[in-house]
Structures are given as C-alpha cells and as structure tokens.
Amino acid sequence: MATFEEIQDAFFFVSSDEYGMNRALLCLDNGEIYFRSEYGDIDELDEDEFDCDHFIEIPHKNELDLGQALVFEFAEMRMPDELGLVDHMFNRRGAYRKFKDLLESKGLLQSWYDFEKDRDEEALRQWALENEIKL
DSSP: OOHHHHHHHHHHHHHHHHTEEEEEEETTTTEEEEEEESSSSOBOOOOTTTOSSSEEOOOOGGGGTHHHHHHHHHHHHHOGGGGHHHOOOOOOOSSSHHHHHHHHHHHHHHHHHHHHHHHHHHHHHHHHHTTOEEE
C-alpha cells in the first residue's frame, strides 16, 4: 500500500499546475502511483507501462475545495477587514501573488502556509478515508 506521504507527494504534483495538466493514479491492486504531465516530461500512464485493474485518480486541490475557498476562509479568520480587497484581487489575474504580497505586508505569510498545509493534509486524509484507501 502507498504511504500517506507518497499520496501527499502525488497530490502536490497534481495540484502544482492548472487542473488537468498533471495527473496521478493510485493503483489499488499494488499501491503504486503512476504519474503523467501534459508537458510530456512524465508519462507513466501509457498502455504499455500502466498495468492496473483497480485505480483511483489523486485529486487536484480544487476538487477538495482547497483553492479560492481556502483563501477566503483564511482571510475571514485572520484579516476580516480585508475581505473586500481579497475579493477584488481574485477577480483579476495574478491574484495569488497579490494575496501573498498582502499577507507578507501584514506578517501573515507563514501563518497562511501553515494553515494551507494543515487544511491540505486534513482534506487529503478525509479523501482517503472516503475512498477506503488504507494508509
């Protein structure tokens, strides 16, 4: 079986780019994780190498509501007076960079990273539980 750390690494790989650009499948038969990137540098999912009858796709962070919803949850908890500004940021390109700049200016960037890490882990463990993946 795959360890939580291996599933977490696959989750970070999948979530490191836009939805659909990177994929990872967990083979439920042997616990192996297979990766694919649309950039062509990784392709373990072609028919010749992928030998698994029962598998599940590792989710992207957006599938676990860990995108903008997480940003707004953090902003509401840690800087409620800035919700309007954060909302305005996320109606334009470069929102995450601007959000992190705002956090840094308020001394909250490390708090954001810790919050994001905790929520990612919590959501991924819940996903594994719901999909009956033994860790």
